[in-house]
Amino acid sequence: MTDRNGVHRMHDQLQARLESERARLVARLSDVRASREQSTVTVIESVGSLDELGADLRVADTLDAQFRDALEAVDLALSRVGDPTFGTCIECGRPIPLERLLAIPEACKCVECQTREGRARRD
Numbered sequence: 001m002t003d004r005n006g007v008h009r010m011h012d013q014l015q016a017r018l019e020s021e022r023a024r025l026v027a028r029l030s031d032v033r034a035s036r037e038q039s040t041v042t043v044i045e046s047v048g049s050l051d052e053l054g055a056d057l058r059v060a061d062t063l064d065a066q067f068r069d070a071l072e073a074v075d076l077a078l079s080r081v082g083d084p085t086f087g088t089c090i091e092c093g094r095p096i097p098l099e100r101l102l103a104i105p106e107a108c109k110c111v112e113c114q115t116r117e118g119r120a121r122r123d
């Protein structure tokens with residue numbers, strides 16, 4: 001197995017970072033869900049207005065979706081971390097620079113592919 005970008009040498013560190021990121025996201029997700037329930041309870045007790053509840057729930061839904069997406073990315077990375085393909089781009093197969101992985105351990109695409117996808121989504 002070649003280690004072109006040095007990723008496999010950093011395996012333990014990256015795995016540890018992914019696991020702690022995963023724990024953080026799970027905790028945030030349950031916070032969001034708890035606060036959504038709290039907002040609903042507040043309105044039922046007629047302390048808040050329905051407009052406020054709508055806004056709170058929209059924020060909660062957005063956060064919920066963001067944390068779920070992030071969690072999915074972390075889970076995908078964790079499932080690949082021991083794999084020879086970990087550290088390579090799932091789109092083009094080129095190695096992802098180690099600096100990028102150290103900054104974003106759950107990155108599964110190189111900057112180029114990520115940027116291209118970001119542009120495609122906006123179109």
Ligand SMILES: [Zn+2]
Nearest residue numbers: 089092110113
């Ligand atoms: Zn790529």
